[in-house]
Amino acid sequence: MVGGLSVTVRSLVAKDRSGMDILLSRIKEFDGEDGKVANELLDIYLTQTTQDYEFLVAETQNGHVIGFICYGHTPLTEGTYDLYWIAVDPDFAGRGVGQQLLAEMEKLIRVAAGRLVVIETSSSPLYTSARNFYPKNGYHLAETISDFYRPGEDRLTYVKVL
């Protein structure tokens, strides 16, 4: 129960596909290339058995999917995981849904003997709230690569030791 909002975090299943479409369409970070990639990964996740990543969703008591997190084991590492995306419906921002998604991911990573979570994000103003969110949840900025995404848009890497 967060901010009067009762949310369940669970694995994504096939019936969530339409809810995810609506959710992605409501989040401006997924307007462009990220949205295309997210949709591809969703399709692979729901149709193939071997997976390099997991999707968890946050669902309200009414059955609405209002947030998701996508993460996976980092190839060629022992116990390191990448958080690829975390996103919450803007109408439910600031009510702890992101924290709940993150906490569930960390719990599952710990269960899988994971020890390090890495998040790459952009210096773009579009991701200002993300850059505030991660440090509040125990992630620290480990690295910056200038102009990584495009000229003027850096890559910031946050890490958390579990």
Next chain:
Amino acid sequence: MVGGLSVTVRSLVAKDRSGMDILLSRIKEFDGEDGKVANELLDIYLTQTTQDYEFLVAETQNGHVIGFICYGHTPLTEGTYDLYWIAVDPDFAGRGVGQQLLAEMEKLIRVAAGRLVVIETSSSPLYTSARNFYPKNGYHLAETISDFYRPGEDRLTYVKVL
């Protein structure tokens, strides 16, 4: 012509598969998980048309493949490329084959309007020569993430602005 050795750098083609098998078996960095991943990427490269990465090989006048480089456009970026692997047969080490592979990759990336090359490598003693090689060729160490690959083995990220 490098160190008395005349080497041609060109795209990998199907007939190089057996030469690549021999080459990979001779390089200790490809003993484990890296070798498996390299073989998977080689198979995909040689059998599928859409590719996210390129393989170039260094071939002697006798037709022996003695080195290769694998690189690709970094998803969600404009003009950034990842160098995934560069490796030379230990019998031909120190004779400029690596430089030649790197220079050809950089030329092709520039032609494709690329502007930044990123290399992730490990702090393991196995990669000492790689960590010496990159700075000599204009790459600088941009980032380090402690214990990224496993406890005690860090990830080092080198970048070069083209």
